[in-house]
Amino acid sequence: MKIGVLDLQGAVDEHLQMLAQCGVIGKKVLTVADLDGIDGLIIPGGESTAIMNLLQKFEMLPALRDKVAAGLPVFGTCAGLVLLARPDALAGFDGEVERNGFGRQKDSFQEDVTVAGFNKPFPGVFIRAPYLKSVGKDVQVLAKIDDDRIIAVQHNHILATAFHPELSVDTRLHELFIQMVTAAN
Numbered sequence: 001m002k003i004g005v006l007d008l009q010g011a012v013d014e015h016l017q018m019l020a021q022c023g024v025i026g027k028k029v030l031t032v033a034d035l036d037g038i039d040g041l042i043i044p045g046g047e048s049t050a051i052m053n054l055l056q057k058f059e060m061l062p063a064l065r066d067k068v069a070a071g072l073p074v075f076g077t078c079a080g081l082v083l084l085a086r087p088d089a090l091a092g093f094d095g096e097v098e099r100n101g102f103g104r105q106k107d108s109f110q111e112d113v114t115v116a117g118f119n120k121p122f123p124g125v126f127i128r129a130p131y132l133k134s135v136g137k138d139v140q141v142l143a144k145i146d147d148d149r150i151i152a153v154q155h156n157h158i159l160a161t162a163f164h165p166e167l168s169v170d171t172r173l174h175e176l177f178i179q180m181v182t183a184a185n
């Protein structure tokens with residue numbers, strides 16, 4: 001199994017280390033050609049506007065959009081969630097994003113979150129994190145915070161979290177994604 005990590009900007013090495021801990025060798029994806037032959041893709045956190053600009057600059061956006069539409073499993077964390085939700089970016093699922101949704105006071109924080117299907121809380125690392133105000137009917141909400149802020153979703157072959165699982169020691173979300181990749185291939 002080959003899982004790519006989009007390497008334009010953001011927390012790339014941490015995702016590669018997490019994949020390695022799960023027994024999967026990740027591959028850095030820097031060009032359109034790198035998208036060929038991968039079974040799944042992780043889009044890291046960072047700055048969604050910067051990643052979007054680089055996707056356009058390196059002419060990767062149409063190819064990646066097509067792959068997402070064709071069923072390539074994608075796991076987006078933080079800025080990756082923003083790009084998956086934006087209709088003009090990857091349009092991976094239907095959701096209304098509030099960027100930097102936790103404001104200045106709580107720019108960065110750690111909080112245990114309850115994730116559907118997990119038997120104990122997940123240590124959520126939030127860094128200028130977005131949240132989803134609402135999602136489409138066919139999008140499964142995996143976690144919420146503060147009652148109504150959606151922070152993890154699954155939609156068919158798409159997984160997205162507002163927090164950074166790669167910055168925790170908990171591999172369960174990466175394992176879930178690896179299962180999704182296995183199931184899709």
Ligand SMILES: NC(=O)CC[C@H](N)C(=O)O
Nearest residue numbers: 045046047048078079127
């Ligand atoms: N840690 C992050 O990925 C922050 C995301 C950033 N606030 C954005 O909108 O792109």
